[in-house]
Amino acid sequence: MQELLHKIPDEVKLLIETMQARGFQAYIVGGCVRDLLAGNLPSDWDAATNANPEQIQAVFPDSYTDNKFGTVKVRMPRLMDGEFLEIEITPYRVESKYTDKRHPDAVEWADNINADLSRRDFTVNAIALSYIKEGEKIDIEVIDLFGGQADLAKKIIRAVRDPNERFLEDALRMMRAVRFAVTLGHGWSIEPKTEKAIVENAQWLRAVSQERIRDEFLKIIMSESAADGIELLRKLGLLIYIIPELLEGFGCGQNKHHIYDCYTHLFKSLEFTAKKKFNMQVRMAALLHDIGKPKAKAGDGPNSTFYNHEIIGARITKKILERMKFSKKDSDKIVHLVRYHLFYYNVGEVGEASVRRLVRNVGQENLEELLQVRMADRIGSGCPKAEPYKLRHLRYLMEKALLDPISAKMIKVNGKDIMDILEIAPGPKVGQILDILLAQVLNDPKLNEREYLEGEVRRFGGLGDVELEKIANDAEKQKNEVETKRDQMTKKKYWVV
DSSP states (O other), X not given: OHHHHHHSOHHHHHHHHHHHHTTOOEEEETHHHHHHHTTXXXXXXXXXXXXXXXXXXXHOSSEEEOSTTOOEEEEEEOTTTSOEEEEEEEEOEXXXXXXXXXXXXXXXXXXXXXHHHHTSSBGGGOEEEEEEEETTEEEEEEEESSOHHHHHHHTEEOBSSOHHHHHHHOTHHHHHXXXXXXHSOTTOEEOHHHHHHHHHHGGGGGGSOHHHHHHHHHHHHTXXXXXXXXXXXXXXXXXXXXXXXXXXXXXXXXXXXXSSOHHHHHHXXXXXXXXXXXXXXXXXXXXHTTTTHHHHOBSOGXXXXXXXXXXXXXXXXXXXXXXXXXOHHHHHHHHHXXXXXXXXXXXXXXXXXXXXXXXXXXXXGGHHHHHHHHHHHHHHTTOSOSSOHHHHHHHHHHHHHTTSOOSGGGSSOOHHHHHHHHTOXXXXXXXXXHHHHHHHHHHOGGGOOHHHHHHHHHHHHTSOHHHHHHHXXXXXXXXXXXXXXXXXXXXXXXXXX
């Protein structure tokens, strides 16, 4: 126990000692105790006490409370660097009924640590630590009423007392069980009675707010065992209340280019992104990139097709992310990656102009993440290499394309220049000429010279409205060449990079 004592920050010890000196009980509790006993360094610290919020704040004036559970956030000055360590300390409490399966109907304070530990979710989180002082000697007292240390040693997630009661108190605890099983390290599992209770009570997850579900889901997604977490959610009957659209791909066979069904393909794609430690947007896009395939599927067997599944999938993804209350920024990024994940490229078949158009459509800021999604897609399809030669070559051409003009903002004349040269007011004609000029420089970046472009402005400015509109429409078709090429190749049943 002396080893544990050395791992506890001095600021946490000082908080406990200060509360005790004022005549209050105080224990270190929760996940930080679990991590300490497992030999890991906690990322944050929590304490519990028999003092009420007002009494806690009287002891620590530089503190504040911001929730109905009476949690007080105490800023303890760091003894070494002059910064602060924020510690959350909460009065002992017992829970009343949970009518909505989310929140206690009322918060009731308890007068001892045993009552407080008995209302916690899992045994490994229901252990408390405090100090025993004998003169100058300080030792640690461990309060473990439910066998949390034994379960910690066996790597078992077990509900405190009756699992049905725990999950009816807060249905999100079922997702937390899965999250702990995949985030606490290799070899963790959920105890059979607790697992059975999750299956029996899974429907109550519908009572939990989408924001809380999203936050718990993202903790699973960002773990090293993210794919195992998704599969565990499915097996326990929880996934249908989170992203039911994923289950449409379960057992949905693919064509000769895939060795897995749609669901397993997405599972394997996510697994690769976690292994590579890609960011959240890439992990979510990998999990959802083929979510549209079941609805797009035509035929069966090795020659089945999934035309426009990326477009359908982007729409489905948008609805999923809106439902789960993702931020607009994250949602837009993930939807964009899903929409453009299926692009055709083969060395010698697709020219640099097409690559420039792809870069323009995808956006410079999304290129690396798009390639990461494609690599995950390949591994999830059973391909041996994530980044074969032709994908590396595409990366090279994309980087080269970034030096070339790929948007109207990058060509050397702008809308004001066109209006000045032609002496016209703002109107459709300005945009049409810009589209034509952009199409030209996308095909040949060497044409992006002001003298040449000014001459083209005068030439196109002298055309009639009907003729100019026709040329502008043709230019727009050229800008969409990548999409057309991809669709043609898909219909020929070519495999894409």
